[in-house]
Amino acid sequence: MGILKPLLTALFLLVPLQAAAYDILVLQSLREKGYDEAVKGARRECRASMRTIVLSDYAEADLTRIVREEHPRMVIAVGDRALEVADNLRGLPVLYMMALNPKPRQNVTGISMLLDPARYLGVFNSLGARRVGVVFDPKRSGAYLKRAQSAARRSGIDLVEREVRSPKETPAMLESLRGRVDALWMIPDLTAVSPASTEAYFLFSQGEAVPVVTFADVYLSMGGAVALGIDRFDIGRQLGEMAQRVLDGTPVEELSPQYPRRAVSKSNEGVLRRLKAMAVSGAQ
Amino acid sequence: MKKSWRFYRFRNSFRFRLYFLFTGLIALLTAAFTSFYVVAEIKSYRSTLEREGRLLATVLAQNARLPLFAENQEALSLLAQGTARYPSVLFVSVSDKDGRNLAAVGDDRKLEQGGIEMSVPVTSPGQVLSPEAVLLGHKRVDEEQVIGRVHLHLDPSTAKERLNKLVAAALAIAVLFWIVVSLLSYQLLKRVTSSFNRLLGGIEEIGSGKLSARVELNGNDELERAATAINAMAASLELRELENLSLQEELLKAMRLEVQEEKKRVMARLIHTNKMTSLGLLLSSMAHEINNPNAAIRFSGHNIGKIWSDVVPLLDGVLREEGEFYLGGVPYQAAREALAQNAVNIVENSERIARVVQGLRDYGAGDGGNQRPTLDINSTVSAALTVLACQMKHGVQLKTSLGSDLPSMSGRQQQIEQVLINLILNAMQALPNGKGEVLLSTRYDKGAEEVVVEVRDTGVGISPEAIDRLFEPFFSTKLDKGGSGLGLYISQYIVAEHGGRLKFSSQSGQGTVAQVILPVEPKSA
Numbered sequence: 166m167g168i169l170k171p172l173l174t175a176l177f178l179l180v181p182l183q184a185a186a187y188d189i190l191v192l193q194s195l196r197e198k199g200y201d202e203a204v205k206g207a208r209r210e211c212r213a214s215m216r217t218i219v220l221s222d223y224a225e226a227d228l229t230r231i232v233r234e235e236h237p238r239m240v241i242a243v244g245d246r247a248l249e250v251a252d253n254l255r256g257l258p259v260l261y262m263m264a265l266n267p268k269p270r271q272n273v274t275g276i277s278m279l280l281d282p283a284r285y286l287g288v289f290n291s292l293g294a295r296r297v298g299v300v301f302d303p304k305r306s307g308a309y310l311k312r313a314q315s316a317a318r319r320s321g322i323d324l325v326e327r328e329v330r331s332p333k334e335t336p337a338m339l340e341s342l343r344g345r346v347d348a349l350w351m352i353p354d355l356t357a358v359s360p361a362s363t364e365a366y367f368l369f370s371q372g373e374a375v376p377v378v379t380f381a382d383v384y385l386s387m388g389g390a391v392a393l394g395i396d397r398f399d400i401g402r403q404l405g406e407m408a409q410r411v412l413d414g415t416p417v418e419e420l421s422p423q424y425p426r427r428a429v430s431k432s433n434e435g436v437l438r439r440l441k442a443m444a445v446s447g448a449q
Numbered sequence: 450m451k452k453s454w455r456f457y458r459f460r461n462s463f464r465f466r467l468y469f470l471f472t473g474l475i476a477l478l479t480a481a482f483t484s485f486y487v488v489a490e491i492k493s494y495r496s497t498l499e500r501e502g503r504l505l506a507t508v509l510a511q512n513a514r515l516p517l518f519a520e521n522q523e524a525l526s527l528l529a530q531g532t533a534r535y536p537s538v539l540f541v542s543v544s545d546k547d548g549r550n551l552a553a554v555g556d557d558r559k560l561e562q563g564g565i566e567m568s569v570p571v572t573s574p575g576q577v578l579s580p581e582a583v584l585l586g587h588k589r590v591d592e593e594q595v596i597g598r599v600h601l602h603l604d605p606s607t608a609k610e611r612l613n614k615l616v617a618a619a620l621a622i623a624v625l626f627w628i629v630v631s632l633l634s635y636q637l638l639k640r641v642t643s644s645f646n647r648l649l650g651g652i653e654e655i656g657s658g659k660l661s662a663r664v665e666l667n668g669n670d671e672l673e674r675a676a677t678a679i680n681a682m683a684a685s686l687e688l689r690e691l692e693n694l695s696l697q698e699e700l701l702k703a704m705r706l707e708v709q710e711e712k713k714r715v716m717a718r719l720i721h722t723n724k725m726t727s728l729g730l731l732l733s734s735m736a737h738e739i740n741n742p743n744a745a746i747r748f749s750g751h752n753i754g755k756i757w758s759d760v761v762p763l764l765d766g767v768l769r770e771e772g773e774f775y776l777g778g779v780p781y782q783a784a785r786e787a788l789a790q791n792a793v794n795i796v797e798n799s800e801r802i803a804r805v806v807q808g809l810r811d812y813g814a815g816d817g818g819n820q821r822p823t824l825d826i827n828s829t830v831s832a833a834l835t836v837l838a839c840q841m842k843h844g845v846q847l848k849t850s851l852g853s854d855l856p857s858m859s860g861r862q863q864q865i866e867q868v869l870i871n872l873i874l875n876a877m878q879a880l881p882n883g884k885g886e887v888l889l890s891t892r893y894d895k896g897a898e899e900v901v902v903e904v905r906d907t908g909v910g911i912s913p914e915a916i917d918r919l920f921e922p923f924f925s926t927k928l929d930k931g932g933s934g935l936g937l938y939i940s941q942y943i944v945a946e947h948g949g950r951l952k953f954s955s956q957s958g959q960g961t962v963a964q965v966i967l968p969v970e971p972k973s974a
Binding site: 352 | 573581587
């Protein structure tokens, strides 16, 4: 009797417990503050139970087995890699956010990382720029630029496009825009905007006295004039609302991908003032 | 000679030494500072060139960042050419991170010894993130990636030329500085040391004997205090000098008086000596004048005696025949003896006169060649007493005690006689009130083979102070009584000439003993 009690206790501790059931499997590409903010926003709007798996914590996570055993009702992919992994999970609805290059698939929807081009065009309008130069990689940002082009036409803005296939081509393409544009649009295209070529935008801006409208406020300190950035927490909240609707029974197919509803606008007044002064002196 | 002396004085002057030290110190300091500056410039020129080259390379690397990223060789060549226009740049090249040379300007073989090679990395801009990272809200990090390199070869010759010019300028400025400071310091020292010179001039003037000179200095510094002290010293010396002059004048006056008195005394002695000489001549003359009648008297005495001896038998016959009769109022019997005695007395006294006269003549004649090969001391004593017989006073008791065993000896009787006369006269003059006893004795000391003549008196004696000066010429305690001060001096000389010695022993108030000690055989001188 004295030996039986410890044996029963050890057996109880060693037997794996059946995992508790949950509604949403959150796949996060890596442990990232930006991703954490977005997930926090999603949890704020969606009260469903969630399990989060950070992919960078595993060499190779067997998500198929997890989904089979744990039966989540949907997957939220945070980041491009998570979206890529989630694409392989057939049969489950996938909502994505914080992915730079999502590809339209069936049963997949989410919140884009790029703002609506119309918002940028509004900024160009307010700056009085009619000819806006933009450098992009068609493979990465072709679809976005197509939408931007159509919106520009509606706004009466001439979007002067320059395609690049390699980051090395960016300076030359920018050189080709000299004298042809009133403003420069810097989009988050990994080919068009690389760490080595970033300053070419601002050198161009300085040389041509045209403002650079960019997608993050960090570029304002490098010479950007206006930054129209995203709010990661609000993107999470936006996705959380979408997930709640899916859990409430709305089919995923009925939910089209959305641009972030909130944009954070900042400007470098000093740059704007100088560019204005340069434009006035140039006109005289 | 004068110029060299002036230069020597100037060279040793305080002003020149101070100026020499000051300018030397300035020259040393200037040379030290110039050397330090030149050495520092030489050391820094290379670092300056390196810094300039690094700056150029860094600027080129910054400018070449985008063209290198875009592999725009044309733009890189333009940039490299722009950098190569700098005079110190020999060669410029830009290569990518794989080492491929994308642009090169200049000849890299020209790199001389001492040339500088510079290599600066071309980096992608730091603190720039990828768009994805930016969207995720990453913080900017300072991570630069090397995307290529800029190579620069620098020519130090231009810097060397600049350095040479700098060194030349530094040396010129140093020399100019030294000259200006030396001139200024000379003027300054001239002004400062003028007080020293005035002080020195005053001291020299005072030192040359012009004690009335004063050092005129204004101010309240050490020199002025020194001048005040020297002036006070000069005033004190001047006062002492005046006192000395006054004392000297008084001394001269006293000396003049003393000399006059001494002169008087000497003149008195000379007069006395002259008198003595005249007396000697007078004595000689007198001896001659006395001797002639004296010879006649003696001759007459002899004749009277002879005649009387012939007349006496005749007169005896008359007596016998006629009885008593008178001659010249005297009975013949009495007259017979008296006349014979008178004749004898005439002769004897005449002879005595002759001896006295002879003695006086010999005394006055001095060394008259009256030398006797043999000297009879007792007869010399008698001769001296004969000469002094007339000097004898009533209160003087002259006693003689002549030795009978005196050997004959050689010597000049007249000189010894003169010595004895001096001693006897001194003894008689020493007697108080001319009363006392004088004992004259002679004896023979066989042991010493000496004859001793002793003159002892009961006079006043000789004081200890005077006894040491007895033989000094012209020393006399009786100058006021006609003493010449030469008697004992001459006596001592005479006795010494005879190989003997003259001794005095005396106690004040108890008489004096004078001894003439003569050797029997004169010692060879």
